[in-house]
Amino acid sequence: MFQSLWQVFQNRKMAALLFLGFSSGLPLYLTSKTLQAWMTLEKVDLSAISWFSLVTIPYSLKFIWSPLLDSYIPPFLGRRRGWLLITQIGLILAIGGMSLQNPSQILVFVALNALFLAFFSATQDIATDAYRTDILQPLEMGAGVATFVLGYRLALLVTGSVAFILADHLAWPQIYLLLAGLMILASIVSFWAPEPILDAPPPRGFYQAVILPFLDFFQRQGPSKGLLILLFIVLYKLGDALVNNLSTPFLLMTGFSQSDIGAINGGVGLFATIIGTLVGGALLSRWGINRSLWIFGALQAISNLSYLVLSYVGKNYAWMILAINVEQFSAGLGTAAFLGFLMSLCNPRFSATQFALLSSLMAVSRDILVGPAGAIVKQIGWPMFFVLSFLAAIPGLLLLPLFAPWGGSRENL
DSSP states (O other), X not given: OHHHHHHHHTSHHHHHHHXXXXXXXXXXXXXXXXXXXXHHHTTOOHHHHHHGGGGGTHHHHGGXXXXXXXXXOOSSSOHHHHHHHHHHHHHHHHHHHHTTOOTTTOHHHHHHHHHHHHHHHHHHHHHHHHHHHHHOOGGGHHHHHHHHHHHHHHHHHIIIIIHHHHTTTSOHHHHHHHHHHHHHHHHTHHHHSOOOOOOSOOOOHHIIIIIHHHHHHHHHHOXXXXXXXXXXXXXXXXXXXXXXXXXXXXXXXXXXXXXXXHHIIIIIHHHHHHHHHHHHHHHHHHHOHHHHHHHHHHHHHHHTHHHHHHHHHOSOHHHHHHHHHHHHHHHHHHHHHHHHHHHHTOOXXXXXXXXXXXXXXXXXXXXXXXXXXXXXXXXXXXXHHHHHHHHHTHHHHHHHHHHSOTTOGGGOO
């Protein structure tokens, strides 16, 4: 078993997905964490810094222009790799352009540059999600998801940790220029990655490109089952999203320092997420999507209770390390199963549009439903909040028998 799984991980597709994951993750923090640090050093007003969160709106609206990536085939490299190269060139220029900005002087230019950066990053996400969906055979799905997420997390390590270390020795414009160079290296993958084979003609016109992907999804799933699946997508990671949204304030209020959180949550915790995703990908290929959703979803819910124990024991480093690693490892497992599930729902003819729509629904729980979490903590306290996060994961699991039964056909990857 392990020899066959290793063969899946080491083929050319997996190498391409590793670099594409890195390319996809590299721009994410450049319009949020790193930019906030740069503006803070330039003594930009705090209220202005907070409003800069609006430049990331393309990530939430990417489904609007996703049909373009299904309908139009660039005159080079093919439908998927052509769009990948276009977006990567845009990112190279946008990241390099940030090195020419000065937040202390003309902030509006910084905002416009950051908005373009986020737009090309969101568009690259559309292209990479579609590429991953189209290129992988069913047996390769678990390994492909794990390899892609590994590259993505490594990029976050570079921009979220290495860049901050370099910032003590270099100016932020120099760091952005170095990251633009790193993006150039990452873009080389678009030339040698295998192009997915297009069996059906690409959609043409507004009806085929925009309306037909919706109709196709509900025709294949059925109206009732389709709606249940969409509800499941919103709910499956809700409990995990609640904990992630307030884990840092909780740890600070418990008495841990920012250095503790950075070293353990950003370092060891990130490593646990990577291991969880790799293990989840391997088991996904072995167990199938349905069983993985059940098992990993249950572990993802139970892992939240490790924070419940920490809320009772207080400032205890052993329990802090255990809680973070258990939760992050389980989240990695759940992510592997969930992405595999989303990919299995897409029709290759409309994979860019359909995956963008489905992933936008996934963001509802991550970005919107967790909004009242702080007010809830004030009313019920941290221990009951972590109990609530466990209970919030149950509705999604209760939907599984309706469209992903334990012995259902989707599990046969």
